[in-house]
Amino acid sequence: SLGQEKTLLFCILLLGYIVILGGNSMIIFVALTDSKLNSPMFFFLYNLSFVDIIYTTTTIPSMLSGLLAGMNTISVPGCFLQMHFLIQLGVTSRAILTVMAYDRYVAICKPLRYTAIMTRPARLLLIVGSWSFGVFCTLPATSMAFQRFYCGPNVVKHGWCDPSSVRRLVCGDVTVDNFVALSCAVVALLTTGVLILTSYILIGLSVLKMGVAQRLKVFGTCAAHLTVVSISYSSASCVYISYRVRIVVSVVYAALTPFLNPMIYSLKNKELRESIRRTLSSFRPAAVLPNKDVNTDA
Structure with missing residues (x-):
């Protein structure tokens, strides 16, 4: 039977996973079915929700089964696939956040050209670019890890096949592997971080020229994305601190960001909130009034 601590952790993870699936699935559903949510912002948002669902599905179910079984086992190919998709989806989500920052920049700084710039082909190209960037930043480290020789203990001291935990099992020098992995992580974080920061600096400069009412509107538009x-980036910055702390942070981060995203966007975005309310109300059963017999006798 599960111990008290493991039972509590299992319940928290299971509840969190259900909320993640439910919240992000709801965003995808309303963005695809509600004609009022046809702006590029919601297109990027439901793509982010899709990535969040897959990202958590690569880690949380295996952790839940491991807690139930007492030991989580995974095949060698499965371990490397999990490691690859974990990194790739993490980078892809940040690339989509970068695209969303660019979308806000165009909407605020170039409102008259917004429709002409953010066409459907342009949106699709930006999403394909986000996924391609994720693959580009992931392949060097994961392909090197796959070619290494592993011996000795076959236990990964983590909730899943984390890259640095797997590298600890390599028989030989992993200095080059560590350098490549760190370089890819820095490229992924710096590239997306600098582009997001640049977008918001340009937005800030544009906001300075606006009136108070317009500034409040801009802040309302960007608040959810900024949050x-x-x-996302404050959690990611903790990944390369002490190994033990990093494990705790990465486990929390794997569930925290996808868990909070739907809540933040639904709370901060009025259109999305109203769309979810309309969708939920459409599933309520209609009230039926009881038929009353009318006496026609004289």
Whole structure:
């Protein structure tokens, strides 16, 4: 039977996973079915929700089964696939956040050209670019890890096949592997971080020329995205601190950001909130009034 601590952790993870699936699935559903949510912002948002669902599905179910079984086992190919998709989806989500920052920049700084710039082909190209960037930043480190020789203990001291935990099992020098992995991580974080920061600096300069009412409107538009970016990058910055702390941070981060994203966007975005309310109300059963017999006798 599960111990008290493991039972509590299992319940928290299971509840969190259900909320993640439910919240992000709801965003995808309303963005695809509600004609009022046809702006590019919601197109990028439901793509981010899709990535969040897959990202958590690569880690949380295996952790849940490991808690139930007492030991989580995974095949060698499965371990490397999990490691690859974990990194790739993490980078892809940040690339989509970067695209969303660019979308806000165009909407605020170039409103008259917004429709002409953010066409459907342009949106699709930006999403394909986000996925391609994720693959580009992931392949060098994961392909090197796959070619290494592993011996001795076959236990990964982590909730899943984390790259640095797997490298600890390599028989030989992993200095080059560590350098490549760190370089790819720095490129992924710096490239997306600098582009997001640049977008918001340009937005800030544009906001200075606006009136108070317009500034408040801009802040309302960007608040949700800024909150998500802050949580994402502050969590990621903790990954390369002490190994034990990093494991705790990465486990929390794997669930925290996808868990909070739907809540933040639904709370901060009025259109999305109203769309979810309309969707939920459409599933309520209609009230049926009881039929009353009318006496026609004289």
